[in-house]
Amino acid sequence: MDKITAWEKLSIIRNPKRPNAYDYIANIFENYYEMCGDRLYSDDRAITGGIATFEKLPVTVIATVRGKNIEQNKEVNFAMAHPEGYRKALRLAKQAEKFKRPVICLVDTPGAYCGVQAEERGQGEAIARNLKEFMRLKTPIISIITGEGGSGGALGLAVCDELAMLENAVYSVISPRGAANILWRDSSKEKEAANTMKITAEDLIKLGVADKIISEPLCGAHNDINMTCDNIVEYLFESLKRNCKKSLENLLESRYNKFRKIGLFSE
Amino acid sequence: MEDLFKIVKSRLKIDIKNPRKNKVNIPSGLLFKCPRCQTAIFNDDFESVGRICTNCGYHSRLTALQRLEITADKGTFVEYDANLSSVNPINFPGYEEKVKALMAKTGLKEAIVTGECEIRGERCVIGIMDSHFMMASMGSVVGEKITRAFERAIEKKLPVVLFAASGGARMQEGIVSLMQMAKTSGAVALHSEAGLFYCTVLTDPTTGGVTASFASLGDVILAEPKVLVGFAGRRVIEGTIKQRLPDEFQSAEFLQSHGFVDMIVERKRMRHVLYHLLKLHKREAIPEWIK
Numbered sequence: 001m002d003k004i005t006a007w008e009k010l011s012i013i014r015n016p017k018r019p020n021a022y023d024y025i026a027n028i029f030e031n032y033y034e035m036c037g038d039r040l041y042s043d044d045r046a047i048t049g050g051i052a053t054f055e056k057l058p059v060t061v062i063a064t065v066r067g068k069n070i071e072q073n074k075e076v077n078f079a080m081a082h083p084e085g086y087r088k089a090l091r092l093a094k095q096a097e098k099f100k101r102p103v104i105c106l107v108d109t110p111g112a113y114c115g116v117q118a119e120e121r122g123q124g125e126a127i128a129r130n131l132k133e134f135m136r137l138k139t140p141i142i143s144i145i146t147g148e149g150g151s152g153g154a155l156g157l158a159v160c161d162e163l164a165m166l167e168n169a170v171y172s173v174i175s176p177r178g179a180a181n182i183l184w185r186d187s188s189k190e191k192e193a194a195n196t197m198k199i200t201a202e203d204l205i206k207l208g209v210a211d212k213i214i215s216e217p218l219c220g221a222h223n224d225i226n227m228t229c230d231n232i233v234e235y236l237f238e239s240l241k242r243n244c245k246k247s248l249e250n251l252l253e254s255r256y257n258k259f260r261k262i263g264l265f266s267e
Numbered sequence: 268m269e270d271l272f273k274i275v276k277s278r279l280k281i282d283i284k285n286p287r288k289n290k291v292n293i294p295s296g297l298l299f300k301c302p303r304c305q306t307a308i309f310n311d312d313f314e315s316v317g318r319i320c321t322n323c324g325y326h327s328r329l330t331a332l333q334r335l336e337i338t339a340d341k342g343t344f345v346e347y348d349a350n351l352s353s354v355n356p357i358n359f360p361g362y363e364e365k366v367k368a369l370m371a372k373t374g375l376k377e378a379i380v381t382g383e384c385e386i387r388g389e390r391c392v393i394g395i396m397d398s399h400f401m402m403a404s405m406g407s408v409v410g411e412k413i414t415r416a417f418e419r420a421i422e423k424k425l426p427v428v429l430f431a432a433s434g435g436a437r438m439q440e441g442i443v444s445l446m447q448m449a450k451t452s453g454a455v456a457l458h459s460e461a462g463l464f465y466c467t468v469l470t471d472p473t474t475g476g477v478t479a480s481f482a483s484l485g486d487v488i489l490a491e492p493k494v495l496v497g498f499a500g501r502r503v504i505e506g507t508i509k510q511r512l513p514d515e516f517q518s519a520e521f522l523q524s525h526g527f528v529d530m531i532v533e534r535k536r537m538r539h540v541l542y543h544l545l546k547l548h549k550r551e552a553i554p555e556w557i558k
Contacts, residue, residue, distance in 0.1 A: 112479075114499030114507055119517060122527050124478030124498035131452035132484055136460070151436075151445060152479045152498075159449050173436050173445040173476075178503075182438055197441050198357040207356070209442050256453050260414065262446040263407035264356040267348075 006194045006203075009168045010176065013108075013147040017222040019229075021048055021063035021106055024146065027229035028236070029054050029061060035092060037084075041121065044085030045076045046109070047157075049092040051101070054236060060096035062089045062157060063106035066147065080113035083126035086156045090130050097139045102240055105143040105157040110175055112153030127156040134159035135259070140243035140251060142236065144214070145169040145201075146221075161243050161255050164212040164235055165201040166228070168220055171209065172199040208262055212239075301325050303493045303514065317534055325493035326534055328471050330373075331380040331397035334430055338538055339384035339393065346382040348415055351408045353377065357441040365439070369400055378403040378433070381416040383425070386538060389545035392420040394429040398472065402434030405477055409437075410447025413481060417454035426464035426545055431482035435475020448480035455484045464548035466541065469496045469519060469528065483527070487544055489537075490519035490528045497522075 004012075012018070025032050029052035036043040049062040064081065067073030089105075096103045112123055134141060143160040149171030158171075165171065174182070176194035181187045204210035214231050217224040243251065299313040300306070304323035313320070317337075318327040329337075335344060352370075355362045370376060378400040384393050394416050396403040403409070413429070420427045436444040458465055467485030471494035478498050490496060497517035505512055515521055522528045532540050546552060 112498070114503050116504065116508065116512070116516070119497055119499065119504070120525050122483075122525065125483040125527055127479040127498075128448075128452060128481070128483035131449050131480055132456045132459075135449065135453040136456045152448065152476055155445055155448060156479075159452075171442055173441055174438060179438055196357075196359065199442065203357075204442060207441075207443060209446060256457070259446055259449040259453055262450060263411050263443060264354050265351050265407045265411055266354050267351055 004168070006170060006176075006197070006200050007191045009170055009200055010148075010194055012168045012220040013170065015220065015222055016068050018066075018147060019221055019225050020068060020108070021065045021146075023225055024106055024229060024232065025052065025061060025063065027225065028233055029059070032061065036088075038087035038091055040087055041084045044082050044088060046079055046081040046113070047085035047089055049088060054104070054240070055233075057240065058099075058101050059240075060092055060101045060103045061106070062092055062103065064109040064153075064157065066108050077113060079109040080111060081109065081153060081156075082113050082118050083121040083123050086112075086126040086130050089157055090133055093134060093137055093141075097137050100139055102140040102142065102244060103137070104236065105141065105160065107143060107145045107149055107154045107157050108147030108169075109150050109153045110148055111150035112156065127152045130156045131159050135256065136252060138248055138252070140240065140246075141255075142239050142243065144232065144235075145171050145210075148175075150175055159255075159259070161251060161258070162211045162239050163209065164214050164239070165204060165210045166214050166221060166232075167201060167216040169201055170194075170199040171201075171204055172197055299327075301327075302495075303518070319534065320493070323493060324533075326471065326491035328398050328432065330399055331375065331395040334395045334470075335380065335384075335393075337534070338395075338428075338430075338541070339386060340388065343385040344382055344393075345384070346380065347419065348381060348412050349376065351377060351412055353406055353408050353440075355439075356407060356443045357439075359439040359441070362439040365401070373397070373399050375400050377408040377412070378405075379409045379412050381412045383419075383423075386428070386545060387542040389542055389549075390425060391545055392416050392423075392425050392427045394427070396430060396432040396470075396477075398432045398434075401437065402472075403432050403477075404434050404437035404444070405447050405451075405480075406437035406440040406444050407447065409433075410444075410450050413451045414454040417451075417458045420463060421458050421461050424461070424463065426466070426548060427458065428466050428468070428541055428545070429481065429485070430468045430470055431473045431477055432470045433473060433475065433477035433482075435477060445476065448476050451481040452484060455481050459484075459486070464545070466544055468532075468537070468541075469494060469522075471495055474498065474500060486548075487530075488528050489530050489532050489540065490522065491537075492519060492531055492533060494519050496528075 141160040180189040180193040301320040469490040
């Protein structure tokens, strides 16, 4: 079989049947207690977060939620979070730091929401703060891109010690549609943009952005949710063992260096 | 029938392109049209008041060099990493040529100038973004220069003053440009942990990935009057909500009233305000009697 292109991967991960955050949480963790609200403004349903156990280890889980039908998508705003979503994530991450729980982020979002209310409440500031605070959070953070990793909206939950991606997941600076629009002023060139932008898991391993690819069943995660979750569990088990063992100093230093070294230039 | 639609469509396109047929031809470079209040003013008047709209007070874009000249004390500026220049991390078609053309046109190597200077005698690390270079989008070079500037500031225990202006992440560098947001924010975090002062000045325009990283993380955030500051582009939001946004949307004043900017400072007072802020944040600022 030929290699699947970025464009084909996009159609796999945008399939409404693809497992969403609640499917993964139910299959991977136990005793999930969802915690609501950012304690500042409201509760953003586009991001769910709470406490759970993973193989008896208490952990904090934060995940973007994609709906499976129009009703659900209305509630979760098509997985596009407002500033209060990122602020809820930060609140839960800080709570995890206090109680020394590792943080696990599951990311599948087209991006942070672009709208009047999001601007009024400081979308830029909310994401910026997460980047700064997650970078220095005194507990391990593992992020997994399970579907679409859309720009700053994904990065707001992806400053981490290890970044894994499901086999068909993509991670990009802008949605392919947006890229086509900005670069060629023609959003119909979405397919071309997707294939040029280097957004697949393999590309991101090569660019030093992602650390691990978690394999999916043939034709995508929705074909066998249990198998997908087993693969994620296997990865998390190893990754948590690796990162929880590190001294705090070592953990924070290597997290900073993970991002510090990304970038290509001539001097 | 299909052809008929095609004809109508193509007619429409022409009409959209030329909305006013009786448009007066004005030689380019004679007038400046303010993007905020739409008033046209003579370029000479506009330049003579320091590139500010004489009608509404909108503070227009400066080059990094112009900004440095009106900010730093004469002869105190020492540039950092002047030779960093872009390569093509994701082999994006045409990127290298575009960068080369801009280098020739602007005389700049990249979209930011960093270094060390004094502002009325107060030593600081300074970064100035220049929107004339690919709308000062943040790629590897911008990210690296900012990160190094913060790292040097930590080493030398110096405050940082950063004039932000940017269209956001640099699309042509793909995911690598997104990662510069995390990288620069991390450097800000270390500088902050060292107890050092960081002041950002938002200038026209500050948007996208730069708003969502280092530009929003200053201990003090200043902005020039009427400049455009926001996360998502105006066109994107108008496309999503399908209605026109009010003119003051995403202005410095809009941000201040929503709690994201400390002070709006006019260009002629900027040097004075920066000097005072730098002085107030020095450890030595504490008087003898309280020690």
